[in-house]
Each structure stands twice: as C-alpha cells, then as structure tokens.
Amino acid sequence: MSTPTPVDEVRAQLGELLPRLRRFARVITRNVQDADDLVQAAVEKALSRAAQWRPDSRLDNWMFGIMKNAWIDEIRARRRRERVHAPEEAGSAVGDASAEARDIALSVQAAMARLPEEQRLAVALVLIEGLSYKEAAETLGIPIGTLTSRLARGRQALQALLGGTGEAG
Amino acid sequence: MKFSDEMLMAYADGELDLVARAEIEEAMAEDPEIARVVERHRALAARVQSAYRGVLEEPVPAKLASLAAEPVTAPVIDLASRRAARAETRAPASRWRLPQWSALAASVALGAMVGALLMRGESPPYEETAAGLVARGELDAALTRQLAGSLGTGKSRVGFSFRHHDGAYCRTFHLQQEAPLAGLACRRDDQWKLEVLAAAAPHQGELQPAAAMPMAVLQAVDAAIEGEPFDAAAEIAARDAGWQQPGNVAE
Numbered sequence: 332m333s334t335p336t337p338v339d340e341v342r343a344q345l346g347e348l349l350p351r352l353r354r355f356a357r358v359i360t361r362n363v364q365d366a367d368d369l370v371q372a373a374v375e376k377a378l379s380r381a382a383q384w385r386p387d388s389r390l391d392n393w394m395f396g397i398m399k400n401a402w403i404d405e406i407r408a409r410r411r412r413e414r415v416h417a418p419e420e421a422g423s424a425v426g427d428a429s430a431e432a433r434d435i436a437l438s439v440q441a442a443m444a445r446l447p448e449e450q451r452l453a454v455a456l457v458l459i460e461g462l463s464y465k466e467a468a469e470t471l472g473i474p475i476g477t478l479t480s481r482l483a484r485g486r487q488a489l490q491a492l493l494g495g496t497g498e499a500g
Numbered sequence: 501m502k503f504s505d506e507m508l509m510a511y512a513d514g515e516l517d518l519v520a521r522a523e524i525e526e527a528m529a530e531d532p533e534i535a536r537v538v539e540r541h542r543a544l545a546a547r548v549q550s551a552y553r554g555v556l557e558e559p560v561p562a563k564l565a566s567l568a569a570e571p572v573t574a575p576v577i578d579l580a581s582r583r584a585a586r587a588e589t590r591a592p593a594s595r596w597r598l599p600q601w602s603a604l605a606a607s608v609a610l611g612a613m614v615g616a617l618l619m620r621g622e623s624p625p626y627e628e629t630a631a632g633l634v635a636r637g638e639l640d641a642a643l644t645r646q647l648a649g650s651l652g653t654g655k656s657r658v659g660f661s662f663r664h665h666d667g668a669y670c671r672t673f674h675l676q677q678e679a680p681l682a683g684l685a686c687r688r689d690d691q692w693k694l695e696v697l698a699a700a701a702p703h704q705g706e707l708q709p710a711a712a713m714p715m716a717v718l719q720a721v722d723a724a725i726e727g728e729p730f731d732a733a734a735e736i737a738a739r740d741a742g743w744q745q746p747g748n749v750a751e
Contacts, residue, residue: 342568342569345568346565346568346569349560349564349565349568350555350556350557350558350560351556353555353558353560353564354552354555354556357552357555358552367561367563367564370564371563371564371567374564374567374568375567378567432550435547435550435551436550436551436552436554437551439547439548439551440551440552443548443551454548457513458544458545458548458549459548459549459552463515464510464513464515479506479509479510480506482509483505483506483509486509486541486544487505489544489548490540490544493544493547
C-alpha cells in the first residue's frame with residue numbers, strides 16, 4: 332500500500348487543476364452547464380484510465396486532450412440526434428470586473444464562440460492555457476504546422492470580429 | 501514584408517529560436533509596421549486571456565471537487581457484502597487499479613489495512629463483529645468524546661454529528677492514516693457501528709473541511725439525516741447524555 336497507484340497520483344493533482352479544466356471547458360463548449368458536465372466526464376475518464384498517464388508528462392495537457400476528445404464525441408452525438416446546440420451563454424465567466432472590462436470580456440467570448448471548433452481549440456490551448464505550439468499539437472493530435480495555421484486563422488478571425496480596439500498605439 | 505504573419509505570430513508567442521528571434525527584432529527596429537503586427541498579436545492574446553480569467557476565480561462546484569477527491573468508482577465498503585466477499589478474494593495489492601475497484605475489492609483492501617495495523621502492533625480502529633463493523637480503540641474513543649471540528653491528538657477526526665431518521669446519533673469521521681478513510685458511524689446498542697466506510701482524500705492540512713468527505717459518505721448522510729447537523733450546543737448535550745436516544749435511556 333505504500334506506493335501510490337496511478338489513480339492516487341492523478342487524483343492528487345486533479346484538484347488543483349479543476350479551475351483550469353473548467354476554463355478550458357468553458358471556452359470550448361461555450362456554455363456553463365456543458366462545460367462542467369464535460370469536466371466531470373473527463374475527470375471520470377482520466378481516473379479510470381489513470382494507468383495510461385505517464386507520470387513524467389504533464390497532467391494538464393493530458394486532461395485537455397481527454398476533454399477535447401470527449402467534446403468532439405459529444406458534438407457528433409448531438410448532431411446525430413439532430414439536437415440543437417445549447418444556446419451560447421456568454422458572460423458567465425467574467426468574474427469581478429469593471430463594467431468596461433466586462434464588456435470587453437463579453438465581446439471576446441462572443442467572438443470566440445463564433446470560431447470554428449478547430450480554431451477555438453487551438454486558441455484555447457495556446458493563448459488561454461499557455462501551451463507551446465508543440466504541446467498543443469500533441470494534445471490535439473495534429474501536426475505542428477496544422478496547429479500553427481489553425482491558430483493563425485483563429486487569430487485573424489478574432490481580430491476581424493473584435494476590430495482594432497485592442498491595438499496598442 | 502519580409503516575415504509571414506504566422507512567423508510574427510510565433511515570435512509574439514515566444515515560439516521562435518534565438519536566431520529567428522534576433523532577425524525579427526532587428527526587422528522590428530527598422531520597420532514599425534512589423535512591430536505593429538507583433539504588438540497586435542500580443543494584444544489579442546492578452547485580451548483573450550483576460551476574457552476567461554474570471555472562470556479561475558469561480559468556486560469549483562462541489563460535485564467536481566468531490567470527484568477529484570475520492571475514487572470515482574466509490575470503493576464504498578458495503579459492510580454486508582463484505583463478509584460474503586472476504587472468503588472469496590485475495591487479490592494482490594498491485595492489482596488494485598480503479599477499474600477493478602468495487603465493493604468487493606475494497607473490502608479486501610480494508611482487510612489488508614486491518615492486517616497491516618495488526619502487524620505493526622497498533623490496535624485497529626474497527627473490528628468486525630456479528631452485528632457488523634464496530635469502532636474500536638482510538639476511533640471509538642474519538643467518536644464518543646471528541647467534539648466535531650476539534651483536532652484531538654490521534655488519527656481520528658470527527659466531522660459532524662446529527663440524528664438519524666430512526667433516532668440514533670450519527671457522526672462522520674476521518675481516519676488519517678497511510679490510506680485515509682472516512683465514514684459514518686451511528687450509535688446503536690452502545691457501540692459505534694460503521695455504516696459507511698470509504699477511501700478518503702489524503703489529509704492536506706491541519707484542518708480537514710467537511711467538504712473533503714467522500715461522496716459516498718455524504719450520500720449516506722443525506723439519506724439518513726433528520727433535520728440539520730448539530731450545532732455545538734446540541735452536540736455537547738448529546739455527548740453528555742452518552743449518545744443515548746432520548747426516551748430510550750431506561751432500556
């Protein structure tokens with residue numbers, strides 16, 4: 332009993348990761364309820380597959396990959412069921428902020444919500460979660476060049492949607 | 501422009517190697533347009549970042565927090581099936597992986613823990629009797645005397661106390677040991693009967709909040725509790741009455 336099992340190790344780290352997992356889920360699902368459901372499903376999956384996680388690798392990136400796959404599966408299942416997408420629920424994630432900051436956050440979230448799935452995932456992993464291009468590409472299971480072009484296109488779209496208000500100078 | 505937008509984006513994200521970085525920095529110094537593109541990439545990244553920062557400050561829903569704090573397939577030790585199962589299985593410790601965790605496997609684990617304690621010469625905190633699993637030793641003492649939330653000196657910590665629908669007094673507890681356990685004990689026939697026992701999150705600090713109780717224990721509490729958990733005064737009164745059910749003292 333003295334050696335912690337993989338499950339113990341994964342669980343021990345998951346607690347601290349939850350806020351970031353929730354944020355990532357919020358970005359990709361665009362909906363508070365879907366986001367927490369996704370985190371729950373991903374945590375359950377991670378614990379049941381804990382033996383597959385290499386302790387020398389980053390648990391956060393592993394979790395993001397699980398969440399991405401679970402969300403893609405969920406989208407496909409919804410399309411199969413021809414269910415309408417849950418309404419976008421922007422504005423829930425802005426926290427304590429001034430009215431102006433809140434407006435900016437809302438407009439960014441609305442713009443993010445309009446990106447195609449693959450671009451939003453790239454933006455979420457690199458710009459929000461701070462993964463390197465290489466890590467993000469591995470997490471998404473795509474070549475680094477594909478990641479780079481999705482990220483660039485996502486950024487261009489955001490820039491176009493948001494206008495130049497964020498530009499300095 | 502000498503550099504592609506993707507290249508400048510990668511520069512803004514800190515993805516380029518030293519040589520490429522130096523080239524771009526040189527170009528930025530000469531061409532304000534290049535500097536502007538880089539700045540635009542950085543500004544956008546910062547805006548996107550801060551648009552979601554609020555999520556990190558939100559409290560994590562208890563449902564999720566408890567999931568990360570306890571085995572997901574709830575190795576709840578079903579005390580009835582435990583006896584039946586014990587004779588059948590003797591799985592080696594290395595095979596205790598989550599997919600296999602079940603009430604059955606957990607009961608084996610429990611047996612092993614008790615065994616380990618015996619070998620180290622410590623008195624086990626509970627014992628199996630004909631009436632079920634009953635608190636012994638330090639756990640029994642803590643359940644009988646310790647007030648909820650006090651730290652005590654041993655490994656047992658009482659979480660909170662309440663009345664069962666059937667009138668019995670019940671208390672949640674943590675056992676802080678190598679493989680931490682948490683559970684629910686109810687006072688029946690002058691003994692603390694362990695109604696639920698589950699693997700708990702490792703002890704993180706000096707105070708173990710009630711929120712760290714495994715879901716299985718909290719669910720058992722939800723199913724059993726009459727009214728609200730006791731406040732300090734009600735708990736002291738119950739303790740001083742020896743955890744006897746009112747109106748049941750004579751028998």
